[in-house]
Amino acid sequence: MKKRTYIAAFFFGAVLAFLLFFVKLPYYVMMPGSAQYLKPLVHVENGDRDEGTFMLTTVRMGRANVVAYLLAHIRPFYELHPVEEIKQEGESDKEYTMRQLELMEQSKEAAIVVAYQHAGKPVTNEAKGVYVMSVLPNMPAAGRLEAGDRIAAIDGQPINTSEQIVSYVREKQAGDRVRVTFIRDRKQHEAELVLKPFPHHPNQIGLGVTLRTDYDVRTDPPVEVDSEQIGGPSAGLMFSLEIYNQLVDEDITKGRKIAGTGTIDIHGEVGPIGGIAQKVVAADREGADVFFAPNEHGAPSSNYREAVRTAKKIGTKMKIVPVDTFDEAIRYLRSMPEK
Structure with missing residues (x-):
């Protein structure tokens, strides 16, 4: 009898553990997350190695199981988001x-261009291809194109930027056929697709893909940015x-820890x-002195306003600074007194 009880308890515990930890909820x-020092990730050839530091900030995010779902209701700064808010349809x-x-990658390219232009250093930004980032279901590209494909041409016309594709398709009508030439696994393929309206935007037609233009950014001096597996x-x-x-002679951090997003x-x-x-x-835990937050031009629901509310909740001494442009961030840093 005891043996049966132990077996039943074991299986009950196993089922309960499975439900709590392995069943994924639609959230x-x-x-x-963490505040990560950028100095080890950014290498400008012969660049300055300053005393202060900049930090990027991250969040931790994953599919919720039952335990995570319950913890999100009791732990501060744990938030639940429906799957449809995070992933595209x-x-x-x-x-x-x-x-x-x-x-x-797109963000790094823009960051390099902005930094070099403001530092007065040579930089060029040349488009070199268009990549598929995602494919919508029940649209022409579904089952034909995949994330990572490089689109080389449409109807025989070479393509260099995503804007060229959008402009070309905009002149078409639902039911028109287009021939897409693309590269996958270093091999060239073709697919003939029939354009159709988007499900939630019937007045717009398309292939049903999101695209990204890949730019060849060249600089002098050279720069390497290692974002590891950080996404977004x-x-x-x-x-x-x-x-x-690293490009300029001065240390614009003035020896401080500067975080932001x-x-x-x-x-x-x-x-x-x-x-x-x-x-x-995350920035407060790492001891940051300043935190830059997007101001969104003073919008009532801006990142900056939420950052200020959060700073008050945790009682941090970290200065929350609103910014709308790179120039504003630089002006603030230069206005700081020496440490």
Whole structure:
């Protein structure tokens, strides 16, 4: 009898453990990540190695199991997000990962261009190809194109930028056929696709892909940016500041720990990101003196305002600074008193 009881208890425990830890719920849980020093990741040839440091901030995120779901309701700065908020419709895990890594590459390229232009150093930015980042289900490209494919031509016309594809397709009508030439695994393929409206935008037609233009950025002096496996575009501002600091003679950190977040484009405009509260917590844990937050031109729901609220909740002495452009971040750093 006791043996049966032990066996039953064992199987009950095994089933309970499976339900708690291995069954995935339709949510992602987001929590504070880390504040990572950028100096080891950015190498400008013969660049300055300054006393202060810039840090990018990250969040930790993964599919929620039952335990994570419950913890998110009791732990501060743990947030639940439905899957559809994180992944695009029909997007596979592979496509999501590819999209995040491609966004990081795009962010690094913009950061390099901005930093070199502001430092008065030579930089060129030449388009060299268009890559598929994701494919929407039930659209013409589904089952024909894949994340990572490089589109070489449409109807025999060479393609260098995603804007060229958008402009070409915009002149077409639903039902028109286009011949897409693409490269996959170093081999050239062709697919004839029939254009159709997007499910949620019936007035717009397309292939059903999201695209990214790959740019060949060349600089003098050379620079290497190792983003490891960090995905997404949110480190763009901080990468640009670290690159710039290595290019100029002065130490614009003035010996301080400078953290922050925000996307950046090639014009130096800073954009909003997700997980701002978690990133403020991560920066405070690492002892940052200053935290740059996207201001979104003073919008009531801006990243900056949420960062300020988070800073008050955790009682940090870290200074939260709003920025809309790379120039504003530089001006603030130069206005700081010497440490």
